Amino acid sequence: MTQPAVEEFTAQAADWLRLHADPKPAATAANGNADRIAWGEGPFSVSVFHDMSHDEESDLLERLRSWNQLKATQGYHAVRWPVAQGGLGLSAAHARAYSRLEREFEVPDSHELFSVTVGLMAPTVRAFGTPEQKERFIGDLLRTDLYCCQLFSEPGAGSDLASLGCRAVRDGDEWIVNGQKVWSSGAQFADFGLLIARSDPDQPKHKGMTAFMLPFDLAGVTVRPIKQMSGGTSFNEVFFDDVRLGDELRMGDEGEGWKVALTTLGFERDHSASGGSGGGRRPGGSWRQLRSTAEVLGVTDHPVVRDAMMRLYLHLQSEGHLNRRAADLARGGTPGPEGSLGKLKWTEGMRLMSDVISQILGPRLVADTGEWGAYAWGEHVLGAPGYRIAGGSDEVQRNIIGERVLGLPSEPRVDRGIPWKDVPR
The missing domain is CATH 1.10.540 (Butyryl-Coa Dehydrogenase, subunit A; domain 1)
Structure with missing residues (x-):
């Protein structure tokens, strides 16, 4: 079927949006x-x-x-x-x-x-x-008839996700799950969770995992929200006590959980849908929110502020071009190591925005003067460091780029080839 021209498609979509949104x-x-x-x-x-x-x-x-x-x-x-x-x-x-x-x-x-x-x-x-x-x-x-969260990280398996210990033991056509997950965003509102669990402790840690689509209404599933320093409770810890789920909910082959997890994390690190320096809503705010703040406060003529804003703008522009390139490379498939570069650009952009808005606002960042669009930036500064960990830490992303793009030797590992059950913990 012939695709409509982008201009024709956009015109039709604009007519529909005007009927259903302001x-x-x-x-x-x-x-x-x-x-x-x-x-x-x-x-x-x-x-x-x-x-x-x-x-x-x-x-x-x-x-x-x-x-x-x-x-x-x-x-x-x-x-x-x-x-x-x-x-x-x-x-x-x-x-x-x-x-x-x-x-x-x-x-x-x-x-x-x-x-x-x-x-x-x-x-x-x-x-x-x-x-x-x-x-x-x-x-x-x-x-979104169904909401689904990730059930990956554990208290002892964050950046080293492959060391996770939540167990899934096969029992005929069912699996029995016991263990804990943490930092599960949105779990308290989710219908399902994509669970990565240890199914074979006799295998090395990267090989003995299996993935499941786990319904949250099963007996033995407990969700507890975690209070964040910024005030919300988006994160959760999830506990599994003798949870039984059918093998028809297994995602991928038995023992293929690490491959499933890497694929999901590749999508998480892929910010090809982000707007770069555009004006759309993105976690931590947008370029036009920062620029408007600077203009209202009358600091855009200050040479130091202008230089900092210029550097941020260039970074966001390059981030947008990188994401477009990554999307073209993926072509609807799974993102490769270029997703790690996009993730690093994203977190660096967060840090730069924190630095620039701190220069722009000065004391207004930490003292609530009641001004619209001023003290609210504190939520960005408090939350931005979390993205250096979410989806794999910055250090993990650099290792991926070094090994899979630059061909550098793998990081030394004392647990290479050792069954998970024998790895000291």
């Missing part, structure tokens, strides 16, 4: 520059992790689900996905055009559980699921 207020700048926001209007959010009560967070996820399901009636929720899975089967250019267009309208802010469900879990099921699993899960995940 346009955002025009920028206060006289020339309407897209790098500026309507200062003082509506909420000002630059948080990295949500700072909401349980009810507020639940309400946001329901509004996101409702909006996504409305988009699904037209296929706008999955522009690049095949028609058979509810999408439109169009190109990356069409998907980018729709994303840019939607940012011009008042729609619910995103949430990490939403992004994980659509951007990580659905592609992982596509990569490893059986035909029955794809039929069961992909459409529901893309429409």
